[in-house]
Amino acid sequence: MNKYPILVAGLLLAMFAVAGTGLVAFTQEQTKDRIAANEREALLRSLNALVPADSIDNDIVTDTRFVNDIERLGGDKIQVYLGRKGGQPVAAVFASVVPDGYSGPIKLLVAVRTDGSLGGVRIVSHKETPGLGDKVEERKSDWVYSFKDKSLINPDISRWKVKRDGGDFDQFTGATVTPRSIVGAVKNTLLYFRDKGMALFERPSDNEAPPEKVASTQV
CATH class of the missing domain: 1.20.5 (Single alpha-helices involved in coiled-coils or other helix-helix interfaces)
Structure with missing residues (x-):
């Protein structure tokens, strides 16, 4: 051969x-x-x-911190993007997680201004039921826009629920779990910011990580 x-x-x-x-x-x-x-x-x-570009003058993409709070933010390494103008805090955008969505975790961006009001909320990813729970997407409905300018006093903290549960936020016909979970997650993000948010804007001291490594700082 x-x-x-x-x-x-x-x-x-x-x-x-x-x-x-x-x-x-x-x-x-x-x-x-x-x-x-x-x-x-x-x-x-x-x-x-x-967070409108004209309201800040820093690079919000790289001016970040990581925080650990599973109970309020849904994860143990949640990234927070920090907006500043003239060195002063403007808003923090939390990459929060909704752990109890109907079909699995839902990832959000939640912007909180320094006065405790919401700059807005956006859905980053989800696996909710098409035609029902997916109405949380801005391309499917305007529901997610309803969070803008809300705070823990507007409405009252006791009203941070869907209407079916006695709150102020709409739910969807045939799909209550998804909006209920997102409303709860946004409320918890506001609670986190109320208690710890301003500390996120503090610059690291000389013996901490240099600026290019701030993103790995734990709070």
């Missing part, structure tokens, strides 16, 4: 595999900066929808 053709075929396959791997690696290397830039731009658009 002539093994030469088999050996040649094996070598060709190996060469194609190496070349393919190299091409993929090269493509990833060439596009990673563009992908990162696109991701940053998308995040900045979402943040600016809640």
Whole structure:
């Protein structure tokens, strides 16, 4: 049996595999900066929808902290984006988590101004039932816009519930669990900010992590 053709075929396959791997690696290397830039731009658009660009003068994408509060923020490493103007605090945007959505966790952006009022809320991701719970998306309904300018005194903290439970917030026909969970999560984010929010804006001291590592600071 002539093994030469088999050996040649094996070598060709190996060469194609190496070349393919190299091409993929090269493509990833060439596009990673563009992908990162696109991701940053998308995040900045979402943040600016809640904290207008003309209300701050810092880089809100990188001026961040991580906080641990499973009970109120839904996770043990929740990122908070900080908006400042002239060095003064303007608003904090929490990447909060709703752990008890109908079909699983729901990720939110919750913007809280320094006066304790909401700059707004946006749904980042969810797995809620299409046609029912997915109405929390801004492209499906305007329900999520109802949070803007609300606070723990507007409405009264006792009214931070869906109407079915005796509160002020609408629910959806056939889907109460999703809006109920989100209303509760937004209320809990406001409670966190009331108790600890302003401390997030404190700059790290000289013996703490340098500015480029502030994002990993625990509060």
